Amino acid sequence: MKNQVAVVFDSAGTLLHMYRVAKDGSTGMILENVQSTLLVARKPHRALVVINANLEEVSYCDPQLTLHNLIEEYDIKLDVSCASRPFGLDEVYGIIRTSNVCVSDLNDVVSIVRGHCPDTFYLAAGIIVDAEENVVPYVLSTGGRMYSDTPVTIKLLQDMGADIFIASGDGYENLEKLALSVDIPISYVHGVANTRDKERIVRELQETYDLVVMVGDGMNDILALKAADVGILTVQQGDERPQVLWEAADVIVNNILEVTAVIENLSNS
Known part of the structure; x- marks a missing residue:
């Protein structure tokens, strides 16, 4: 199940x-x-x-x-x-x-x-x-440094019953520190993940979960955004992004906290 x-x-x-x-x-x-x-x-x-x-x-x-x-x-x-x-x-x-x-x-x-x-x-x-x-x-x-809304976003999603994963190109030492700070299990952290790794992680999770959502902000997230049931592009960092990345996402958010509303709407639909 x-x-x-x-x-x-x-x-x-x-x-x-x-x-x-x-x-x-x-x-x-x-x-x-x-x-x-x-x-x-x-x-x-x-x-x-x-x-x-x-x-x-x-x-x-x-x-x-x-x-x-x-x-x-x-x-x-x-x-x-x-x-x-x-x-x-x-x-x-x-x-x-x-x-x-x-x-x-x-x-x-x-x-x-x-x-x-x-x-x-x-x-x-x-x-x-x-x-x-x-x-x-x-x-x-x-x-x-963490966005001010990162901890509350993770907590709200967990309270909704969602399992939270991290798939990042960053090294494990930094990612473990981040995961511990927001109560994400270390086993749910995938470090040194390149573009294709992120896509693979999303597809593997789709074998276990009814709905898999990818939240990213850069070109190294593009394949995972496309593979996910719902791809969310966050533009809070403010950097310039190519049009192809915008087109790969299903939803665009300006603040990470907006992800909670997207997930709540998906869960209720």
């Missing part, structure tokens, strides 16, 4: 308000309030790679240490969280080996995020790799 409703949330930009910074590898320019998924989507052979490192420890490393050597010396794990086509880690490591990206580049973007968002819920760093040009075009850092 199926359960009634499952609601799957993306995290960055959906449950969390994000501040993102990118450093252009070719010019050294700092780009603020970027959408990392759009930087990936601009070209057909790009991927967003999460650097699973203790950023506090990285800040004390030799600024001239290359990213390649940093990864090897400290056994740092990488994850592909979003890609414009299927991407393997071997391919990522191959690009990094020839790159001049170093610790100072990571520190530059991380320090800007820390300065702009001293009360961040979490802090992360990553890179974008381009397999066609064999370069690292951008070094990234992201800080996030």
Whole structure:
């Protein structure tokens, strides 16, 4: 017998308000309030790679240490969280080996995020790799804090009887902290989930639940929005979004709290 409703949330930009910074590898320019998924989507052979490192420890490393050597010396794990086509880690490591990206580049973007968002819920760093040009075009850092309505939204949905899941490209350490803060079971958290993973998660839940709702805000949510019984696009982050993403959603909301009204109407229909 199926359960009634499952609601799957993306995290960055959906449950969390994000501040993102990118450093252009070719010019050294700092780009603020970027959408990392759009930087990936601009070209057909790009991927967003999460650097699973203790950023506090990285800040004390030799600024001239290359990213390649940093990864090897400290056994740092990488994850592909979003890609414009299927991407393997071997391919990522191959690009990094020839790159001049170093610790100072990571520190530059991380320090800007820390300065702009001293009360961040979490802090992360990553890179974008381009397999066609064999370069690292951008070094990234992201800080996030919960929207003020996130906890009450989750609580209201749970009170309605919905099971709440998280499917996100973010790493597990940050996602576990988020899940514990809003009483989502850790077993319901899917981290380092790329675009196709999110779609798969939605389809697997459809085998168990009568209604599966996907709530997301970016291009890495597009397949899951289409696959879900109801796809909800939230534009609370305020970033520019391509028309194809708007068209993939069944419902558009300006505030995450509006998701509760959508679910209540669906449950009563």
